[in-house]
Amino acid sequence: MMERLVLSHGQRLIGDQLVACDVVITAGKISQISDAGSADTGDSDVIDLQGAFVSPGLVDVHEHFRDPGETEKETIKTGTQAAAHGGFTTVAAMPNVLPVPDTPERFAAQLQRNADQAVVHVQQYAPITQGRTGDQLVAFDQMAALGAMAFTNDGNGVQTADTMYLAMQQAAVLGVPIVAHAEADSLVHGGVMHEGEISRKLGLPGIPSVSETAQVARDVTLAAATGAHYHVCHVSAAGTVAVLRAAKQNGVAVTAEVSPHHLLLNDHDIIRDDAQFKMNPPLGAPTDQQALLAGLLDGTIDMIATDHAPHTAAQKAQSMRQAPFGIVGNETAFSLLYTKLVRPGVVSLAQLIDWLASRPAEVFGLSGAGRLTVGQPADIAVFDLATTETVTPEYFQSKGHNSPFMGETVAGQTVLTMVGGTVVYQR
Known part of the structure; x- marks a missing residue:
């Protein structure tokens, strides 16, 4: 796990609006959420999200x-x-x-x-x-x-x-x-x-x-x-x-x-x-x-x-x-x-x-999950809402490919998934 990581130039939801933001992760927790480009990136690893949507990790x-x-x-x-x-x-x-x-x-x-x-x-x-x-x-x-x-x-x-x-x-x-x-x-x-x-x-x-x-x-x-x-x-x-x-x-x-x-x-x-x-x-x-x-x-x-x-x-x-x-x-x-x-x-x-x-x-009373707020564990999903991809057998990381949606073209691809500040999936 990186000690300090900045997810820069993402977008998060405030109400129903997507608002540009930086998210700072320190020691596995969300330590700061600020306007895009405003986070101090000194002594940090930086991932430029290029406008992708930053969500709480899904449950x-x-x-x-x-x-x-x-x-x-x-x-x-x-x-x-x-x-x-x-x-x-x-x-x-x-x-x-x-x-x-x-x-x-x-x-x-x-x-x-x-x-x-x-x-x-x-x-x-x-x-x-x-x-x-x-x-x-x-x-x-x-x-x-x-x-x-x-x-x-x-x-x-x-x-x-x-x-x-x-x-x-x-x-x-x-x-x-x-x-x-x-x-x-x-x-x-x-x-x-x-x-x-x-x-x-x-x-x-x-x-x-x-x-x-x-x-x-x-x-x-x-x-x-x-x-x-x-x-x-x-x-x-x-x-x-x-x-x-x-x-x-x-x-x-x-x-x-x-x-x-x-x-x-x-x-x-x-x-x-x-x-x-x-x-x-x-x-x-x-x-x-x-x-x-x-x-x-x-x-x-x-x-x-x-x-x-x-x-x-x-x-x-x-x-x-x-x-x-x-x-x-x-x-x-x-x-x-x-x-x-x-x-x-x-x-x-x-x-x-x-x-x-x-x-x-x-x-289900999962207190560490479901929210993107300062102090929470850095369980985060980042989605590219624009680029589309077609569902094929190669799409899956599961052993199972049994899906009625095979061949569908979909937007909203996962770019990055983090659990406790550790990257567990990256496109």
Whole structure:
């Protein structure tokens, strides 16, 4: 780490305006933010940003690193290098690895693995139940004491209401969120995409949206009864947005995230049996896509999270009937959202940074993340908002290239990512 570094001639957001600035970093922290060209550069390393946008490092509360257990798909090292390429400086790793970190010993080992390999900050989720799919709760108090950011069985919904109720009671006492992949298995019907006119046209089995919405409706009722903070992963359905909106209006401690792909695509974008479009929850109807954006804009949905889920090329070359669910997303999130939502004026750059950095840090109590202010750790992302690049397999630092956005030309490329004043990605 350089002792004193000046990022000169960048631009930062003040309100909704981009204002030219210099950022001075001393001993890993932001020590000064001043007008462009005004910082003292004596005894300093200087990086001239040439007008690029200086952002707080992005925060992604939903990533899958497959490590240990499926390292042919991703490792903590490649996954966090990919995150750094996307401008993320803090990420949260899901517990669907093998073995599941469902005992204090395994959880501690997972934390050590993260610390040894990661190039960005990694928060670790603990599972809600043993093995992540059953009904026997993990040792909540011990996992929380070790540093679990929250508890989730992500990849699977908690099927038994009593299991979720007991988990929420414990989480409420500890003040730690319950984070839910909401999916009622009995309503999935073996589906591989959203149930609707497109699934029927393609002859593929459909998943009804109610499989998500029904479980969220159950869970917000349980959250109201227990006082737990309940956070919903990757909201995909208009019905779910309506349930969340009512819960928030009734004072339930509920928060939610939406993924870039659910904001930018719908099932009408699936024109053939193509597993690059297979994710769980599936892409909804155009009306679902519209409801998700509306929910984000009115605060019903709090943040954007990528649900980065790498798979091998061979797995994704199969039919949607056989291929695994999931797409990569941490390297393309900012550029896609900037290109498709900010540039056309649908949302502002300030709103996008709030959803990708400030709000996730705030909701999950990550005090060192999500803000570009003096005294904060120098966790910084710098984006070139003008130059465009095309998404190709060579674009990715992740082992996974499974993306429905392959071939898209996007602006908002990451120029530089720093964690604690150390450069972890540079274009």
